[in-house]
Amino acid sequence: MRYPDQPAHPAPGPTPDPAADDHPSTPDGSAWSTIVEAIREAGARAGSSAADWWAQDTVGARASGDTNRTARTVLAGLDDGDPAVCDALPAFDASRARAEAPSDADLYTDAAPAGAPPWQGLAPARRDEAIDAYRDGFDTAAHDWVARHCRLALPAPTDATTEGEGAVGAVHRISTAAGRRRS
Numbered sequence: 709m710r711y712p713d714q715p716a717h718p719a720p721g722p723t724p725d726p727a728a729d730d731h732p733s734t735p736d737g738s739a740w741s742t743i744v745e746a747i748r749e750a751g752a753r754a755g756s757s758a759a760d761w762w763a764q765d766t767v768g769a770r771a772s773g774d775t776n777r778t779a780r781t782v783l784a785g786l787d788d789g790d791p792a793v794c795d796a797l798p799a800f801d802a803s804r805a806r807a808e809a810p811s812d813a814d815l816y817t818d819a820a821p822a823g824a825p826p827w828q829g830l831a832p833a834r835r836d837e838a839i840d841a842y843r844d845g846f847d848t849a850a851h852d853w854v855a856r857h858c859r860l861a862l863p864a865p866t867d868a869t870t871e872g873e874g875a876v877g878a879v880h881r882i883s884t885a886a887g888r889r890r891s
Contacts, residue, residue, distance in 0.1 A: 735824075735825060740834070742821070743820055743821060743824045743838070744837060744838060744841045745841075746819065746820060746821040746824075747815075747816065747819040747820060747838050747841045747842050747845070748841040748842065748844060748845035749845060750815075750818070750819030750842060750845065751800070751819070751841065751842035751843060751844065751845025751846035751849070752845035752846065752848065752849035753849070754842075754845075754846050754849075755798065755800070755845060755846035755847060755848065755849030755850035755853065756849045756850070756852075756853045758798035758846070758850050759797075759798055759849070759850045759851075759852075759853030759854045759856075759857060760853065760857070761798070762797065762798050762850075762854060762857075763853075763854065763857035763858075763861075766778060766782075766857075767779045767782070767857055767858055767861035768857070768861070775861050776861065776862055776863065778858075778861075779857075779858035779859070779861040779862050780858075780862070781793065782797075782854065782855075782858045783855060783858045783859070786851060786854070786855055794851075797850060797851060797854050798850040798854070799846075799847055799850065800842070800843040800846040800847055802839075802843065812827075812835065812838075812839050813827040813828075815839065815842055816830075816835070816838050816839070816842075819838075819842060820838075
């Protein structure tokens with residue numbers, strides 16, 4: 709039986725968007741921002757740790773060969789965005805090619821602060837945003853710490869360098885000045 713105010717053929721309701729922010733476990737803007745920042749910081753800690761390991765074998769105590777030259781090459785490559793250098797540095801592995809690599813859900817669960825919604829309750833767009841934040845934190849910190857390790861591996865500046873300039877800047881300044889004197 710149909711009630712008089714009930715339509716004979718009800719219109720279909722809107723199809724819910726699984727990526728919408730009104731997903732059951734999706735927190736509001738400020739709460740989500742806090743969660744994303746915590747995840748970015750966790751990525752940064754992992755990136756700086758990866759850079760520490762990289763430095764040991766590349767410009768640190770376990771490195772062989774001319775570490776000064778390696779450090780200068782890496783710093784110049786970072787400044788120039790040289791793919792040959794940047795691709796050889798620690799980076800977030802989104803492919804999870806290694807068997808021991810954690811899944812996206814594991815990264816989120818380990819990095820999210822207490823009270824954050826579970827991975828399974830997040831909308832797909834929020835999941836992507838969380839992993840992008842981790843990746844950004846990791847890659848930014850890894851490059852920053854690699855540069856720091858390379859600067860520390862170079863000899864201390866001498867009186868020929870300007871304070872705060874660093875050895876690479878001094879080499880550039882001195883070679884530029886020498887080139888002007890030859891002309």
